[in-house]
Amino acid sequence: MNNPILGERFLSRAEVAKLSNCVNNRELDGSAYHIRRREFIKHSTGVIAGLTLGFNIGIDRVQAAAIDASPVINPFNAWLVITPDNRIAINVSKTEMGQKVGTSFAVIIAEELEADWEKVDINFKPEMPPFIHRNTQLQRLTYGSTSVSTWYAYCRELGATAKSLLMTAAANRWQVSESSLIVYQSHIYHLPSWRCISFGALVEDASQLPLPASVSLKKSNSFRYLGKSVPHKDVRRKVLGEEIYGIDMRLPNLRFAAVKQCPFVDGRVVNFDALLSYVPEGQTLVSIPNGVIVTASSWWSAQKTLDELPIEYDVDDDAASFNSNLVSQILAQGLNEEGQQLFNKGDVTAAFNNADTTLEAIYEVPFLAHAPLEPMSCTAHVTDSKCRVWMAQQGPEEAALALSHELGMAIEQIEINMLSCGGSFGRRVETDFVIQAALASKATGHPVNLLWSRPQDTQQDWFRPAFAAKMRAGITSGLLEALTGINCGQNLLQTRGNPVPFDILASEGFANLPYNIPNQNIRNNSVQLPVTIGFWRSVGHSHNAFFVESFMDEIAHQANYDPYEYRRYLLASKPRELAVLDKVAKMACWKRYHRPGYGLGMAFMEGFGSIVATVAEVSVDSESVQVHQLWCAVDCGQVIHQDGATAQIEGALIFGLSACLFGEITFREGQVEQSTYKDYPVITLKNMPTLHIQFMKNTHAPGGLGEAGTPGVAPAVVNAIFSVTGQRIRKLPLSRYLTVNKE
Amino acid sequence: MISIIVNNKKYEVDVEPEKPLLWVLREELELLGTKFGCGFGICGACTVHIDGEPQQCCVITIGEVVGRRITTIEGLNDRVGQCLKNQWVENSVPQCGYCQPGFIMSAAALIYRGFVNEESIRELPNICRCGTYQRVKKAIYTTADQVGVWEGSHE
Numbered sequence: 040m041n042n043p044i045l046g047e048r049f050l051s052r053a054e055v056a057k058l059s060n061c062v063n064n065r066e067l068d069g070s071a072y073h074i075r076r077r078e079f080i081k082h083s084t085g086v087i088a089g090l091t092l093g094f095n096i097g098i099d100r101v102q103a104a105a106i107d108a109s110p111v112i113n114p115f116n117a118w119l120v121i122t123p124d125n126r127i128a129i130n131v132s133k134t135e136m137g138q139k140v141g142t143s144f145a146v147i148i149a150e151e152l153e154a155d156w157e158k159v160d161i162n163f164k165p166e167m168p169p170f171i172h173r174n175t176q177l178q179r180l181t182y183g184s185t186s187v188s189t190w191y192a193y194c195r196e197l198g199a200t201a202k203s204l205l206m207t208a209a210a211n212r213w214q215v216s217e218s219s220l221i222v223y224q225s226h227i228y229h230l231p232s233w234r235c236i237s238f239g240a241l242v243e244d245a246s247q248l249p250l251p252a253s254v255s256l257k258k259s260n261s262f263r264y265l266g267k268s269v270p271h272k273d274v275r276r277k278v279l280g281e282e283i284y285g286i287d288m289r290l291p292n293l294r295f296a297a298v299k300q301c302p303f304v305d306g307r308v309v310n311f312d313a314l315l316s317y318v319p320e321g322q323t324l325v326s327i328p329n330g331v332i333v334t335a336s337s338w339w340s341a342q343k344t345l346d347e348l349p350i351e352y353d354v355d356d357d358a359a360s361f362n363s364n365l366v367s368q369i370l371a372q373g374l375n376e377e378g379q380q381l382f383n384k385g386d387v388t389a390a391f392n393n394a395d396t397t398l399e400a401i402y403e404v405p406f407l408a409h410a411p412l413e414p415m416s417c418t419a420h421v422t423d424s425k426c427r428v429w430m431a432q433q434g435p436e437e438a439a440l441a442l443s444h445e446l447g448m449a450i451e452q453i454e455i456n457m458l459s460c461g462g463s464f465g466r467r468v469e470t471d472f473v474i475q476a477a478l479a480s481k482a483t484g485h486p487v488n489l490l491w492s493r494p495q496d497t498q499q500d501w502f503r504p505a506f507a508a509k510m511r512a513g514i515t516s517g518l519l520e521a522l523t524g525i526n527c528g529q530n531l532l533q534t535r536g537n538p539v540p541f542d543i544l545a546s547e548g549f550a551n552l553p554y555n556i557p558n559q560n561i562r563n564n565s566v567q568l569p570v571t572i573g574f575w576r577s578v579g580h581s582h583n584a585f586f587v588e589s590f591m592d593e594i595a596h597q598a599n600y601d602p603y604e605y606r607r608y609l610l611a612s613k614p615r616e617l618a619v620l621d622k623v624a625k626m627a628c629w630k631r632y633h634r635p636g637y638g639l640g641m642a643f644m645e646g647f648g649s650i651v652a653t654v655a656e657v658s659v660d661s662e663s664v665q666v667h668q669l670w671c672a673v674d675c676g677q678v679i680h681q682d683g684a685t686a687q688i689e690g691a692l693i694f695g696l697s698a699c700l701f702g703e704i705t706f707r708e709g710q711v712e713q714s715t716y717k718d719y720p721v722i723t724l725k726n727m728p729t730l731h732i733q734f735m736k737n738t739h740a741p742g743g744l745g746e747a748g749t750p751g752v753a754p755a756v757v758n759a760i761f762s763v764t765g766q767r768i769r770k771l772p773l774s775r776y777l778t779v780n781k782e
Numbered sequence: 783m784i785s786i787i788v789n790n791k792k793y794e795v796d797v798e799p800e801k802p803l804l805w806v807l808r809e810e811l812e813l814l815g816t817k818f819g820c821g822f823g824i825c826g827a828c829t830v831h832i833d834g835e836p837q838q839c840c841v842i843t844i845g846e847v848v849g850r851r852i853t854t855i856e857g858l859n860d861r862v863g864q865c866l867k868n869q870w871v872e873n874s875v876p877q878c879g880y881c882q883p884g885f886i887m888s889a890a891a892l893i894y895r896g897f898v899n900e901e902s903i904r905e906l907p908n909i910c911r912c913g914t915y916q917r918v919k920k921a922i923y924t925t926a927d928q929v930g931v932w933e934g935s936h937e
């Protein structure tokens with residue numbers, strides 16, 4: 040249709056013919072499945088013009104008893120707004136960090152709504168009042184690759200509900216049956232009478248209608264958007280340099296703040312008062328619990344002042360002598376202790392007694408930094424009555440709670456605004472930098488844009504915990520009859536005062552292996568270390584896949600099997616898993632592969648609702664290693680956005696590879712030794728391998744994708760090195776042993 | 783007052799001559815497309831052109847660029863810039879997008895040199911923590927081919 044008409048009109052003969060052809064009526068009969076509506080709410084009075092739909096999923100006012108969850112539309116729960124100008128606003132409640140969560144949600148809603156993608160606008164919820172979900176699954180925190188898997192059904196039903204209302208409105212207007220209507224590209228058609236009307240022209244009528252008792256969802260074979268690649272809405276903005284990140288917030292009278300936190304694992308500033316005299320006119324020194332902040336009219340001036348401050352710290356001897364050798368010792372000792380049982384099956388003792396071969400190996404991985412390209416940054420404006428923040432952070436609810444606590448303000452006085460994140464990878468779950476911005480603003484009375492220097496970002500990270508594992512296998516006639524494993528590290532949830540019965544995160548991908556192994560005993564031993572740890576892309580899987588998949592390779596070689604065939608035997612009863620494994624083997628020509636000086640290695644993992652198999656190709660010569668190619672086959676159920684899904688795996692693979700090759704945070708005399716990308720290197724174009732990524736085609740419920748690609752890289756690479764050299768690397772990163780370069 | 787020329791526009795700024803250009807762009811001129819990633823000339827997020835040459839402006843002082851022609855992502859609108867930006871969109875290169883303005887500036891400078899091959903692309907120092915390199919390569923290769931400076935292999 041060449042002329043974009045907003046309201047109602049008659050179609051031309053050509054249009055009717057074209058529509059009859061291009062719209063397959065059958066695919067829209069919606070008989071796929073009827074579902075009862077969830078807690079949808081609709082709004083029709085003045086707050087937001089147009090048809091507004093959202094969820095009423097039992098929100099509480101924080102710290103208040105459950106209020107009457109009356110169906111109130113506020114900017115928070117207005118998810119979908121269709122306006123008379125025929126535009127569709129989809130308001131996304133999650134944080135954008137590069138994972139394109141906005142595109143994903145919008146594509147799902149647009150699919151069921153039969154929206155014209157061109158007319159869809161994606162907004163990240165502005166000016167959110169601090170509400171918290173009773174149902175933690177539906178909270179706003181963006182974490183654990185859960186956004187799409189949690190919200191898929193809700194988003195579909197939301198789109199379908201809006202479509203149903205619009206169809207009813209059209210049917211009423213034309214006095215025809217709903218089943219004679221076609222919905223296509225934000226318009227509703229009645230072909231027998233050659234009529235057409237835009238969504239926009241129907242919103243007023245639709246908003247007066249009661250919500251339908253049930254709605255139908257589309258059949259997957261009639262999807263127009265899901266599994267394909269509609270254009271991302273944010274890409275051009277980002278290319279033009281117009282995206283607003285945490286660092287970019289500007290307000291009148293804005294001051295810039297730099298921060299210096301105690302570099303020791305534990306300690307505090309003792310000479311704050313003496314430091315005041317070093318601060319130039321026009322700048323302010325602010326004391327925070329673990330350091331100081333300088334505010335100035337320029338971030339550079341503030342940082343310069345900080346760099347020259349003779350700060351003294353009170354550090355006890357333990358903290359001052361803490362180092363990485365000690366970490367390795369503590370982890371190694373921990374492996375010899377009993378620990379706590381995570382999983383048991385069969386009788387491992389008997390199975391080991393009967394085994395004709397046993398195999399044991401100890402693995403260790405270091406602390407890792409997230410190192411997003413945008414250092415921690417937040418803007419805050421605190422007055423007597425209000426705290427407003429503009430932040431690139433993953434959990435507005437946690438941030439609101441933390442601010443309310445820290446500032447002694449009621450939750451109603453906190454206003455949170457979300458900005459794009461320049462990468463996160465789990466770092467921006469934390470609220471430390473948000474609190475700092477608020478404290479600096481409170482102390483100075485100005486709005487403050489706080490930014491960490493790169494060394495602060497590296498050294499004051501919440502690190503992926505260092506972990507070790509001891510694995511033991513009992514093999515009988517080539518078959519893996521018994522497996523024991525114990526892993527050891529800090530208990531991440533416990534370090535946050537979360538009284539977990541066992542280290543849940545350390546059990547991910549360790550206690551619940553996909554393989555059929557008749558006798559297993561899997562344990563964990565938590566140790567205490569004075570290091571601040573956090574959630575690092577793929578969390579427990581990030582180390583466990585290295586332990587388990589390296590060891591699988593060792594077992595296969597010991598049993599004289601091809602590691603791919605050996606995994607096939609262990610996954611024999613699982614067709615979905617086998618298909619992924621076979622797929623990657625085929626992509627990499629695993630069986631026919633032969634290249635002198637080169638070798639392949641494989642890894643397999645399940646996590647976040649997805650199944651991932653990875654193959655790495657490396658070459659090794661005179662102590663230098665080069666990763667040439669990575670192949671990755673993924674089953675994440677229904678793919679939402681093909682290009683976005685591929686991008687997530689690309690990124691996750693590179694993230695895993697950076698860690699495998701170089702990633703290591705070490706401590707010396709109580710301080711982190713690394714400070715920038717120079718001594719905490721990441722992959723660049725120079726050592727970038729070629730990536731080959733394929734997805735299984737199916738319509739299972741969508742799994743998470745942001746993290747699942749990361750864990751398999753290190754074991755695949757290490758296994759590939761073994762296939763070339765016969766050398767088994769059990770401690771990461773590789774740069775400890777080998778020159779890692781492409782030249 | 784120091785006077786500088788950014789994106790063909792003359793500005794007078796009242797700052798210390800040792801203030802890095804990056805912070806003049808971001809704080810004085812509010813040209814926010816140029817990003818801060820490290821402040822040590824490592825990551826390339828702050829790459830701009832100074833007289834057509836790529837420079838990491840977090841380590842260049844305003845005093846050093848007086849009277850020189852500075853181009854930022856906001857001003858990269860010549861044919862090479864247009865082609866690059868289109869290819870970047872075409873290939874959906876950005877994830878978080880934070881590194882991308884700097885990456886595009888580096889790529890543009892590479893193309894200006896009139897000779898691009900696999901090797902010269904691999905030499906670009908920019909860091910993308912989201913790992914978009916495969917698409918970056920493709921976008922540069924395609925642009926170089928379009929403007930007739932691709933000297934590498936045609937696969």
Ligand code: FES
Binds near residue numbers: 819821825
């Ligand atoms: S910010 Fe200038 S190179 Fe990193």
Ligand code: FES
Binds near residue numbers: 875880912
């Ligand atoms: S796209 Fe995020 S750092 Fe490059």
